[in-house]
Amino acid sequence: MTQPAFYVSPEQQIRDRADFARAGIARGRSVAVVRYKDGILFVAENRSQSLHKVAEIYDRIGFAAVGRYNEFENLRIAGIRHADVRGYAYDRRDVTGRMLANAYAQLLGTIFSSVMEKPWEVELVVAEVGDKAAEDRIFRIAFDGSVGDEADFAVMGGAEEAIAEALRAQYEPNLPLRLALICSITALNADPRNADEPLTVASLEVGVLDRTRSQTRKFQRFDEDAVAQLLNPKRKPARRTRKKASPAEMDAGGETVAEPPSSVDSAQDAAGDTASRPRKRAPRKAGPAAGEAAEQ
Amino acid sequence: MSRHANSHSSRQGLPELTALGGLGSSFTEFLAHTQRDLLPDPTATATSAGDLAPHATTIVAVTCPDGVVIAGDRRATMGSMIAQRDIEKVYMADDYTAIGIAGSAGLAIDLVKLFRVELEHYEKIEGFPLTIDGKAHRLATMIRGNLGLAMQGFVVVPLFVGWDLDRKKGRIFSYDATGGCYEAFGFHSVGSGSVFARGSLKKLHDPKAGVERAVQVVVEALFDAADDDSATGGPDVQRRIYPIVMTATANGVARVSDDKVAEVTASILERRQRSDEEARR
Numbered sequence: 287m288t289q290p291a292f293y294v295s296p297e298q299q300i301r302d303r304a305d306f307a308r309a310g311i312a313r314g315r316s317v318a319v320v321r322y323k324d325g326i327l328f329v330a331e332n333r334s335q336s337l338h339k340v341a342e343i344y345d346r347i348g349f350a351a352v353g354r355y356n357e358f359e360n361l362r363i364a365g366i367r368h369a370d371v372r373g374y375a376y377d378r379r380d381v382t383g384r385m386l387a388n389a390y391a392q393l394l395g396t397i398f399s400s401v402m403e404k405p406w407e408v409e410l411v412v413a414e415v416g417d418k419a420a421e422d423r424i425f426r427i428a429f430d431g432s433v434g435d436e437a438d439f440a441v442m443g444g445a446e447e448a449i450a451e452a453l454r455a456q457y458e459p460n461l462p463l464r465l466a467l468i469c470s471i472t473a474l475n476a477d478p479r480n481a482d483e484p485l486t487v488a489s490l491e492v493g494v495l496d497r498t499r500s501q502t503r504k505f506q507r508f509d510e511d512a513v514a515q516l517l518n519p520k521r522k523p524a525r526r527t528r529k530k531a532s533p534a535e536m537d538a539g540g541e542t543v544a545e546p547p548s549s550v551d552s553a554q555d556a557a558g559d560t561a562s563r564p565r566k567r568a569p570r571k572a573g574p575a576a577g578e579a580a581e582q
Numbered sequence: 583m584s585r586h587a588n589s590h591s592s593r594q595g596l597p598e599l600t601a602l603g604g605l606g607s608s609f610t611e612f613l614a615h616t617q618r619d620l621l622p623d624p625t626a627t628a629t630s631a632g633d634l635a636p637h638a639t640t641i642v643a644v645t646c647p648d649g650v651v652i653a654g655d656r657r658a659t660m661g662s663m664i665a666q667r668d669i670e671k672v673y674m675a676d677d678y679t680a681i682g683i684a685g686s687a688g689l690a691i692d693l694v695k696l697f698r699v700e701l702e703h704y705e706k707i708e709g710f711p712l713t714i715d716g717k718a719h720r721l722a723t724m725i726r727g728n729l730g731l732a733m734q735g736f737v738v739v740p741l742f743v744g745w746d747l748d749r750k751k752g753r754i755f756s757y758d759a760t761g762g763c764y765e766a767f768g769f770h771s772v773g774s775g776s777v778f779a780r781g782s783l784k785k786l787h788d789p790k791a792g793v794e795r796a797v798q799v800v801v802e803a804l805f806d807a808a809d810d811d812s813a814t815g816g817p818d819v820q821r822r823i824y825p826i827v828m829t830a831t832a833n834g835v836a837r838v839s840d841d842k843v844a845e846v847t848a849s850i851l852e853r854r855q856r857s858d859e860e861a862r863r
Contacts, residue, residue, distance in 0.1 A: 342706055366706050370609055374699050375620050501677075503702075 303398065303405045307429040310407025314352045316443030317411070318453060318473055319436075321422055322466035325415040325495045325504065329470040331443075331477070332491035335510075340493045342505035344369040344381045346415050348495045352443040353408035353429070361390060361410065378502070383414025387425035387433055395431025405429055409442045415495035415504050419460070445477035452476035464516055467492065487514045609703035610696065610724065622692055622728065636665035638690060640775035640807045640814040641672065641682035641741045643754045644787050645768060646796040649831035650743045650752025653800035654682045655775070655808060656823050657815030667818060672826040674835045676701045679717055679744030680828045684773030686736040689728065693738055697721055714746045718755040718763055726761025741772045745830045752830060769799075775807030775814035782806035793829055797838055801825055801846045805854075817847040 294302075315331035317339055328340040328350050339358075341349045343365050351358035365386055373381045390410055398405045410427040424436040434440075438457055441450040453473035461469065475484050492508040499506065508516065515521055613621050636658035643652040654671035657664060665687075672682040673694050681697065683690035700720060705711045712720065721742055728738055742755040754766040769787045771779040782803040788795060801817075804825050808816035817824050824847055827838040 336709070338709065341709075363707055366703065367609075367612055370699055370703050370706075371613065371617060371620070374609075374613075374695070375617075 307405040318470045320439040328493045330491040350411040398430040607707035636687040638687045640773035642771040645752040651796040653827040655815045682741045685738040690738045722763035732759040775811035778810040779803040779807035
């Protein structure tokens, strides 16, 4: 016998490891990261109020992840440390999304190809908001360390393909925040697991990187109330005390639509009735050009 | 855990992944563990070299029902020379707190920079900010770390203020060079002109008056300090350099605009001028 009985070819080994990681990621609920007029919107399906899938890394950099919580939490903390050390040693402007995406890619790539460690069942997005929309970046880092630069949006998690397709059908560049949010929620509802019970405000985690914020830290998390308020601007806020409210974000909610739709499902109507943006009622199919990059 | 402590460099800069092992969410401790050289070094060997570097002077703060107001003059001195006329000694530490610094300017500004990252780092990792008492004690530990340099003349004495989100009131914390942290009620001042400023604050401070009045009080206290202390800078009307004033209220920390401070200064100058003329008559 020339080979031991337990020989596994390298190709097979890599395939097995990738399958293992994909299966782990597919069990999780999804996250959509979408560019909108003033920055980048993160919408995650997340029933926990305290275990976050979306987080702030640095002034202009946000983080979203799907998969195994302890693993991406470790990555989040490592990213914050990396960014804070960089910004402290040099200057705050020297911390970039590209740098962080590279660091994550190196790390995940090393772990994936290391025989000693199990592959990590995580997929990440590192998004960076620029001064101008043209400088916004969405980097997507897969479990094996491969990096992609997404043009308009990125979807990760269990029903990734169905959601990406739903999003592609509705997405348009430069959507106001409210419409981008409605678009994303509608898309997340395309997850077959949500067929019986559509998402409610309580099962969403929402954050934005908003370039119009006056603070240097552009990331802002929306709590349940703020999301409800954003979806329905005419609704009376439950509490007046919103932490860290800046003038820039106070008017973000009410800027767009004259007639708020009664539910998330009427996104299509809302998208056509935008008061602030004169444009024709575009056909719903935006075609593959809009979101070509979002495939696996 | 400790065997990983220095292994992060092999992973292209991303620090070690394990959040456990006592590192927690403190940025300073993390740096001490991984990049000691980036932290201020308390073991310099010179003796009594206090005049080597610029010295920042007076900071005052008063509370009012809506929060707390902090202000600092703009002068830095080296011995009897004015090193800088427009130095900034009052900084926003985070959304609800501000810090003013007296003492060795270079070290103090570095300390503020580190302290700001420390607060932000904790908030990002934990998902919620420290309480104001936690922030105040954290600052005390950082001051204590500077004790070696303080004994050679490079003293850093901050004044820390902020809006307490739990108790819904403004609070003031003062420090000594050994890292002692003391809460002050009503008003406080630190730095070379603090004696004169405190006398002024004692008479002017009205715990029931609004933010507007508190701003007038701190500006006038700095005026009094500059009047009698050569190291404290008065309002520089010619160059339009005025004290930096910040308020911390339920809405967060905000800097009072230079125009507003100029207006307050002008009314103080006018009043003082009038009473001076009357006294000499």
